[in-house]
Amino acid sequence: MSLLKLASRGLASRLGTRAISSSAASRVAEPAVAVDELVSNVPTQLLIDGKFVDPVAGRRFDVLNPATEQRLVQMAEADKEDVERAVRAARKAFDEGPWPRMGGKARGKILQRFAELVEKNVEELAQLESLDNGKPIFFSRNADIPLTANHLSYFAGWADKIHGQTIPCDNTFGNFFAYTLHEPIGVVGSIIPWNFPALMAAWKIAPALAAGNCVVLKPAEQTPLTAMRLGQLALEAGLPPGVLNVVPGFGPSAGGAIVRSPLVDKVSFTGSTEVGKIIMKEAAATVKPVGLELGGKSPLIVWKDVDVDKAVEDAHFALFFNHGQCCVAGSRLFVHEAIYDEFVEKAAARAKSKKVGDPFTDVEQGPQVDRDQMDKILGYIESGKQQGAKLLAGGSRMGDRGYFVQPTVFADVQDDMKIAQEEIFGPVQSILKFSSLEEVAQRANNNPYGLGAGVFARDVDVINYLTRSIRAGTVWVNCYNVFDDSVPFGGYKQSGIGRDKGEAALAHYTQVKSVYQKMETPQPWL
Template sequence: MPSILPTAEAAPAHPVVKGVANGSSNPLLANVPNKLFIGGQWVDAESGKTFPVLDPRTGEEVFRVAEADKADVDKAVAAARKAFDEGPWPRMSGKTRDKILVKLAELIEANAEELAKIESLDNGKPLAMSKIADIPLSADHFRYYAGWADKIHGKTIPCDNMLGKWFAYTLHEPIGVVGQIIPWNFPLLMLAWKVAPALAAGNTIVLKPAEQTPLNALRFATLCEEAGIPAGTVNVLPGYGPTAGAAICRHPQVDKLAFTGSTEVGRIVMREAAERIVPVSLELGGKSPLIVDKSVDVDKAVEQAHFACFFNHGQCCAAGTRTYVHADIYDEFVQKAAARAQRRVVGDPFEEATEQGPQIDQDQLDKILNLMSIGEREGARLMCGGKRHGEKGYFIQPTVFADVTEDMTIAREEIFGPVQSILKFHTTEEVIKRANQNEYGLASGILSNDVNFINTVSRSLKAGTVWVNTYNVYESGVPFGGYKSSGIGRDKGEYALEAYTQVKAVYQALEGEPDWY
């Protein structure tokens, strides 16, 4: 497997961003600042610290960025506070914000080739997937919320009772300074999911990207400058969770917290929010069931289930990792699912044929290997995979387990890797009960040609999303979020705006002062 960085010939022909001198020898990173973005300025961390960005194909350092901690968070929150309390962004008309967000979407599209390559270098996902999914969906998200910027409004409410008559109306106002912490599995797209609705509603932002994948968040900040987003409105602070992340969660001037990541860390964020009584939205882990009915075309169902589980190397919170298959087709499905996984091409994400690149880092590699080992010890039947792929980088063999039961660790815990667990079921009532027998409730799927089965199961699953005869569809206007331990609130669509606005009620007397005063 070749271990190559994109060459100078493959780099986009964009000028170096003004003021950026990052010391990188990789031409692809020429436009990526290695500093913090605070108050419209590129600055070093107060401590002077930096941290490495590793290429997951090799485990080798490819870049260094400034490491934010509490002192930098204090500066960024102060800048965001000033931008919210005194700056133009919350005071602009919705139509003006609309135009700027459209410009930002257009800039993402204009730089799509560069952003896709940065995404694949940073995260390890196949370049083809970055090009057709991550970057276009990110641009679409900003364009979608640009359309909402001038449509966020309240209602007029008639008031007439025995005491008098009033005119009442509601205002939907931006909530203030928003602290946002995003994960590494879809670096730019998760940024878009968080930043776009918050900006459309008129908020200011302090954003911490995952320490594993800070590159496109920094490049995005340069596009914010180019689009005309006022200084202090968006602040980007690469850093670690226990330092920068914790400081954002605890800061008394942060009015709202939004987090996407593991359920374990989500509980910590929620506790911090509870201490200060600030609203919090959480998009957390999942262990999503995909239910395969006996009425399906088995070959087609195998391919759909493979995509549901292995998309983005299995590093997807909604991944359909619990594959429930009806007993009548179970044996055939298991054999064909294993054969499909064995055909999956694992390799360099910059190679055209690659379907699966490396996992994100050594910690994730070790976690997946450990859980696969536990699966074998607990009695699951290993059909294929189960080991590391190659000797360099963070590659995992696509893995399929059969004869999995709900009491097994691999059926309960989120693996976040390319591991499919196949479970057998016999009746509709049984599979509904078993599918819901999990602490998570983020997403789910049904593969069936029986409309009665589809309607019964889709209404019975305790999950925020149900995909029917498809999987991993993420439309900007459709809400996404979870039941149970999978989170609170919704990203995407009109519903996400509720997380970034306050509702104010205003009463006004219509006939002077009431006579009961």
């Protein structure tokens, strides 16, 4: 399913001409179901060994609604001892339980039931996602939660298709038969971010479980609600105790305990490059493999032959989708000098027309996820102003309640400016000018990240030159933010190690075992 198609199929056309109101952020309605009733269905304990249990120390933390800054629930806080309980449960489930010994078809049926339960509860999960994360309900309802179900279903189909090879052996030293087994790696510690809470949980859970592993999942402390509800649905689907454990908590305590545990066989993390480096160092102590999907500062290159109006709209979506809180956002927008002036004028107008406010109404942008993120974004905006970028739209907080930031556009951005070098993770579009292919390819690669990139052009030679020149894990051509369950996703350079999604993801959740067998009686085919 293309998120670009979802956005363009009505949302942009319905909302694109509506002006931002400085008071929009203060008019926050409630979801269709009363908040208290909605969150009452969400477990607020830890999921360990098939049961919801209180943390050993009894600590809890507030989960806030980013649109109102009001508390939604008090969630159980896992620390080292709780994580150790969860890891031991996963270890026992893997070493002694039925899940890794179950036939792939049987595992696939349970995962498919899990997917169907997510589909059955789309509306509830979508409202929880928008309540907890702040994203517009349109996207939660039509993208995040359906894509979560799709991802679980996709890997349910892989569960009985993971197999090795038979390999001919040189018979100089006798007759041998060799084959490989692709076995589950064991206990997987998965640590996920807050920008797509349910979908990122599925990206980690689905391939790991399909391959026969057991999982300890730590959701982001800002957005644990859908992860806890998914854990509940997994049990309802028939997942055996200990196969999926969910331990909300904070990175240094709960996340750190997962990474350092000698009983965890692999860590899979999506989040910042800064934290990814810490995880790599700590995982080295037990020589466990890590999968890292980290930050990005993705170049989006607009060649001179494009339809400018369409390119402006697509580039807007590339950056502002999910409030700019996308690791792959097209946040370094290179526009050819021949169309630069027209483009920046229209880009600024598009940002000014964007409707921001209550995520439970027909808006394009809700609040940022929390105060820290809002303050970080505002700090980058101030940096852009101070370093001489030309502010064309936005540039400030909206209202005085909720974490709303105006859609912001800077032009005349230079490569060495902070807003062009560092990941902002917010609704701030930085537009840079270029004149030649060779120049823009060099500038696009002159950054430590390599997660995504985009090329908008008609000339096929330009497209081919740039797609092969840019060092990035995904390159979109005349589109952006298109994802499919079967297509690998991951980064070059400091954007990560390994791949999520597709058959490629399964390789990160299996070990390859080689088996040699002596054939005592000579065989006619050897």
